[in-house]
Each structure stands twice: as C-alpha cells, then as structure tokens.
Amino acid sequence: MSDTRALTDRRRRVLLRVASVVALLLAWYAYTTAARTLLASPVAVAASFVEHFVVTGTLRRAIADALVHAALGYALAVAVGVPLGFALGLSERLAAAYDPAVDALYAAPVVALAPLFVVWFGLTPLAKTVLVFLFAVFVIIVTTETGVRETDRGAVDAARVFGAGPCVVYGEVYLRSALPSILTGLRLGAGRAIRGMVAAELFLYAGDLGSYLIDTAATFRMADSLAGVLALSLTGVVAMALVAALGRAATRSGS
Amino acid sequence: MDHASEPATLAADGSTPATTEPMTAMNERVRYPLFGVGSLALAWELLARLAVDGLTPLSDVLAAGVGLVASGELFVALAASLPKLALGYGLAVAVGVPLGLLMGFSSTADALADTPVTTLFVTSVASLLPLLIAVFGAGIGFYVVVVFLFAVFHVTLTLRAGVRDVDDALVETGRVFGASRLGVYRHVLLPASLPHVAAALRLGAVRAVKGMVVGELWVYAGFGSLLHGYQRYGQTDSALAVVLVLMALSVGIAGGLGALERRYAPWHHVEGGVR
Structure with missing residues (x-):
C-alpha cells in the first residue's frame, strides 16, 4: 500500500522534473525565435556543442589541455589539504588557533591573487597550477577537519584499549569514520578545481580554452560561446561524479 | 554579550569554578586565534626576509596598506564597488531566500526547480564573463548580474538543504499540540529555518564578494584596476594589501551577518560559509 504510494509519488516528481525542463527549453526557444535578441536558441547551442565538442573536437581538445593544470593543482590540493585537515581535526588547540585563519582564506576571493601570480610566476603553467590549488585546497581542509573531529571518541578509546597502535587508530578508526566527509570534500574540491581552471584561463593567460571563450563571445557567436560554457559545466559534473565513484570504489574495497 | 559581565561579579564572590570556565572560553576565542594569526604572520615575514625571494614581507604589505588608505585609493575603489556588491547581493537574497524556502518546504516546487537551479549552480560563472560583457557592456548591469549569479544559487541550495533538515519531530509536535497548517509554518518551520537563512546569507555574502572581484x-x-595597475609596475606590496582588504571585506560582511544572527536568531547556529 505505502509502496505503491511512494512509487506514484516518485513518478509524479520525475514527471514534474521533466516537464519543468521541457517547459524552460520551449520558453527559451520561443523567446529566441520571437524576439530580436543576442541570445542563441537552445537548438543552435546544442548544434554548436555537437560540432565543436564531438565532430571537430576543438572544444574537447581545449578542455583536455586545460585539465592538465587542473589535475595537477587538484592532486596537490588533496596531498596538502587532507593531512592539514586531519591535524586540525585531531587537535582542539590547533583548530582553535588556526580555524579563523583557514576560514578567512576559504572566504577570500582567490582570483584577486591572479595579477600577483603573473608577477611571481610569469605566464607559466605553474601559475595556473597554483591558482587551481588555492581554489580547491580550503574546502578539502575544512571538510576533512569536520569529519575527523566528529569521529566517535568512544571508538578511538575502545581501539586503544584493545591495544591498537597509532597506525590502526589513525589509519583505520579516524580515517574510516571521517571518510564520508573527506570524500565530500574531494568531490567539492574537484568542482572548485574546474572553476579554478576556468579562472586561470581567463585571468592568467588564455590557452585554447580561454581563447575559445573570449573569441566566440567577442565576435558575438553566442551559440558557440554557450556551447563552451555548457561543455565546462559538464566537465565539472563529470569530474565530481568521477571522484565520487572512485571514493565509493575505495570505500568498498577498504571494508 | 551578557555573560562578559557575569564572571566579574561572580569572581567578587570568590567563586572559582565560574572564573576558570570563562577563562578557557576566552582562551578559545581570543588567545588561540591571536596566536594562530600571529604565527602565520611571523612565518610570512621570516619566509619573505630569509628564504623566498619574490615574496613581499608582511610588514611592507601592511605599510603599503596604510599608504592605500592615506592616499584615498582604497576609498575610491570601495565607493565604486560597494553599490554593485549591494545591488547584486540584494537581488540574490531577494530571489534565493524565497526560492530556497519554497524548494525546501514543498516537494513539488523542488521537483520543478531542482534541475535548472542545480545546472546553473555547477556552471562556472567565470566562463560566462566574456559573454556577459558582450551582452551587457561594462555598465553597472554587468556587475550586478555577475554578483547575482555568483551568490544566488549558493543561497538557494544552502537554504533548501537546511530547511529539509528541520526535524520532522518538531513539526509533529506542533501538530500534536494543535497547531494549524499555517501555525506550523509560522511557529515551527519558520523559526527552525531562520538559522539556515542566516547561514545561507553568510555564504551568499562571501560568494557575492568573489563575484564582485571577478567582475572588476x-x-x-x-579593485580590479588597482590590482592590474600594481601588477603592471610590479608593486606586489600594494597588490597584496588589496588582497588582504578584500579578504577582510568578505570576512567582515560574513562576521557582521553572524553578529546579527546571534542577536535575532540565537537559538541555533548552523555552520557554513564562514563559521
């Protein structure tokens, strides 16, 4: 009885979801055909996406090139962020001392550093990597810290009583308890890294991706420009889904 | 801060437990962060003076910051930026708060709005900059749209997640005690949601400042012209001073909102944005 009700409820929600998307696309299409506007129609955007991402592959290659810096910066952010978050989560004093600084840096507009990076690193891939690193690292620190701090101290004490060494206590008890929160951080960090990659392309120096975004918009090729934006959104979604899937696989093999 | 005066009177009575407890609270809230920031500042200064060549020492940055204030450059930039920030953020709040509440309370509204809102949430607003400038030109409309887009989806989705978290048991209790449907909204759901509104506003403010900086x-x-100007002449001290000012602006607005929250919604604090 309640099963069938839950089913129809879910079906209703899926229907609403599909209906809203279809209605929005139709409204968008109707607007672009009826009014004289710069905005490209959804059909034109989709066609441009297929052309540049699939057929000729210019957009795909541009994003793949930019992803190299993003991946490097992200890897660095994970390598630094997780241990730092662990330390802050384990020690209340450390957290009391450095939480405000971490929060302030987390809230700071990192892009403002881009002009400085040009002075420090020149127009080099290193500048892009460091910018991506700063975009991603703080969310990883904060989520790891939260996960470690919320570890059940009873489980830790129990492990110690049964003679567990530091390897087991930190590597098993704390890590396993904090893992869901850490994985959230890694997923959000991947999304931030993609945003950092875009910022690096636009505010440091333009590779193929930055040039694509700037040139298409400057020449009012709105459909091509929006296709680029769409491709970047999808890249972000795929990156986050990939990290989440890797995390699930790691959790399963670990337990 | 009522209990700030409390320990003094209790201490006069010679009640030791009451005095030691606020002391540790004071340690937590003032001394430890002071030590944390102080140690980072010292590390910066030493690194710059002794090890890293290109890095400007913090003392030089602070001196440049004083110069920035004295010359009035900072106030010119603030006067130009704050109205854009306020307009865009105000718009984001005006749209994001009702939308987030609606999506949190009603599963129908959520099913309707979820796909577009989430799609726009994951879209990098920066990647829209070249397009937005082509459409809007470099007028105030451009900044307002950028700030709005940076903030609105974070406000909406933070609030939705928060409102969904409101304990069902609270609602049931309200019903059991005879509250009407409207009464449950007015006396249970709304007060329980208010801390989440506060958290969403804090996060939104932080995002809005980022949007303003990106747009400029x-x-x-x-601030963008200041930063680019300093870059051109290699004035890293002044550029870093501007970055510190922007960080302070972001933290300051979020902190101010936090203070308002403690005044008007002190029953429950939700972490998020800036703690």
Whole structure:
C-alpha cells in the first residue's frame, strides 16, 4: 500500500522534473525565435556543442589541455589539504588557533591573487597550477577537519584499549569514520578545481580554452560561446561524479 | 554579550569554578586565534626576509596598506564597488531566500526547480564573463548580474538543504499540540529555518564578494584596476594589501551577518560559509 504510494509519488516528481525542463527549453526557444535578441536558441547551442565538442573536437581538445593544470593543482590540493585537515581535526588547540585563519582564506576571493601570480610566476603553467590549488585546497581542509573531529571518541578509546597502535587508530578508526566527509570534500574540491581552471584561463593567460571563450563571445557567436560554457559545466559534473565513484570504489574495497 | 559581565561579579564572590570556565572560553576565542594569526604572520615575514625571494614581507604589505588608505585609493575603489556588491547581493537574497524556502518546504516546487537551479549552480560563472560583457557592456548591469549569479544559487541550495533538515519531530509536535497548517509554518518551520537563512546569507555574502572581484578584474574597474595597475609596475606590496582588504571585506560582511544572527536568531547556529 505505502509502496505503491511512494512509487506514484516518485513518478509524479520525475514527471514534474521533466516537464519543468521541457517547459524552460520551449520558453527559451520561443523567446529566441520571437524576439530580436543576442541570445542563441537552445537548438543552435546544442548544434554548436555537437560540432565543436564531438565532430571537430576543438572544444574537447581545449578542455583536455586545460585539465592538465587542473589535475595537477587538484592532486596537490588533496596531498596538502587532507593531512592539514586531519591535524586540525585531531587537535582542539590547533583548530582553535588556526580555524579563523583557514576560514578567512576559504572566504577570500582567490582570483584577486591572479595579477600577483603573473608577477611571481610569469605566464607559466605553474601559475595556473597554483591558482587551481588555492581554489580547491580550503574546502578539502575544512571538510576533512569536520569529519575527523566528529569521529566517535568512544571508538578511538575502545581501539586503544584493545591495544591498537597509532597506525590502526589513525589509519583505520579516524580515517574510516571521517571518510564520508573527506570524500565530500574531494568531490567539492574537484568542482572548485574546474572553476579554478576556468579562472586561470581567463585571468592568467588564455590557452585554447580561454581563447575559445573570449573569441566566440567577442565576435558575438553566442551559440558557440554557450556551447563552451555548457561543455565546462559538464566537465565539472563529470569530474565530481568521477571522484565520487572512485571514493565509493575505495570505500568498498577498504571494508 | 551578557555573560562578559557575569564572571566579574561572580569572581567578587570568590567563586572559582565560574572564573576558570570563562577563562578557557576566552582562551578559545581570543588567545588561540591571536596566536594562530600571529604565527602565520611571523612565518610570512621570516619566509619573505630569509628564504623566498619574490615574496613581499608582511610588514611592507601592511605599510603599503596604510599608504592605500592615506592616499584615498582604497576609498575610491570601495565607493565604486560597494553599490554593485549591494545591488547584486540584494537581488540574490531577494530571489534565493524565497526560492530556497519554497524548494525546501514543498516537494513539488523542488521537483520543478531542482534541475535548472542545480545546472546553473555547477556552471562556472567565470566562463560566462566574456559573454556577459558582450551582452551587457561594462555598465553597472554587468556587475550586478555577475554578483547575482555568483551568490544566488549558493543561497538557494544552502537554504533548501537546511530547511529539509528541520526535524520532522518538531513539526509533529506542533501538530500534536494543535497547531494549524499555517501555525506550523509560522511557529515551527519558520523559526527552525531562520538559522539556515542566516547561514545561507553568510555564504551568499562571501560568494557575492568573489563575484564582485571577478567582475572588476575582468573589466579593469575598481579593485580590479588597482590590482592590474600594481601588477603592471610590479608593486606586489600594494597588490597584496588589496588582497588582504578584500579578504577582510568578505570576512567582515560574513562576521557582521553572524553578529546579527546571534542577536535575532540565537537559538541555533548552523555552520557554513564562514563559521
């Protein structure tokens, strides 16, 4: 009885979801055909996406090139962020001392550093990597810290009583308890890294991706420009889904 | 801060437990952060003076910051930037708060709005900059749209997640005690949601400042023109001073909102944005 009700409820929600998307696309299409506007129609955007991402592959290659810096910066952010978050989560004093600084840096507009990076690193891939690193690292620190701090101290004490060494206590008890929160951080960090990659392309120096975004918009090729934006959104979604899937696989093999 | 005066009177009575407890609270809230920031500042200064060549020492940055204030450059930039920030943020709040509440309370509204809102949430607003400038030009409309887009989806989705978290048991209790449907909204759901509104506003403010900076950097206006100018002449001290000011602006607005929250919604604090 309640099963069938839950089913129809879910079906209703899926229907609403599909209906809203279809209605929005139709409204968008109707607007672009009826009014004289710069905005490209959804059909034109989709066609441009297929052309540049699939057929000729210019957009795909541009994003793949930019992803190299993003991946490097992200890897660095994970390598630094997780241990730092662990330390802050384990020690209340450390957290009391450095939480405000971490929060302030987390809230700071990192892009403002881009002009400085040009002075420090020149127009080099290193500048892009460091910018991506700063975009991603703080969310990883904060989520790891939260996960470690919320570890059940009873489980830790129990492990110690049964003679567990530091390897087991930190590597098993704390890590396993904090893992869901850490994985959230890694997923959000991947999304931030993609945003950092875009910022690096636009505010440091333009590779193929930055040039694509700037040139298409400057020449009012709105459909091509929006296709680029769409491709970047999808890249972000795929990156986050990939990290989440890797995390699930790691959790399963670990337990 | 009522209990700030409390320990003094209790201490006069010679009640030791009451005095030691606020002391540790004071340690937590003032001394430890002071030590944390102080140690980072010292590390910066030493690194710059002794090890890293290109890094400007913090003392030089602070001196440049004083110069920035004295010359009035900072106030010119602030006067140009704050109205854009306020307009865009105000718009984001005006749209994001009702939308987030609606999506949190009603599963129908959620099913309707979820796909577009989430799609726009994951879209990098920066990647829209070249397009937005082509459409809006470099007028105030451009900044307002950028700030709005940076903030609105974070406000909406933070609030939705928070409102969904409101304990069902609270609602049931309200019903059991005879509250009407409207009464449950008015006396249970709304007060329980208010801390989440506060958290969403804090996060939104932080995002809005980021949007303002991104927009100004793109157009070389306000803080953006300051930063680009310092870059051109290699004045890293002044550029870093501007970065510190922007960080302070972001933390300051979020902190101010936090203070308002403690005043008007002190029953429950939700972490998020800036703690």
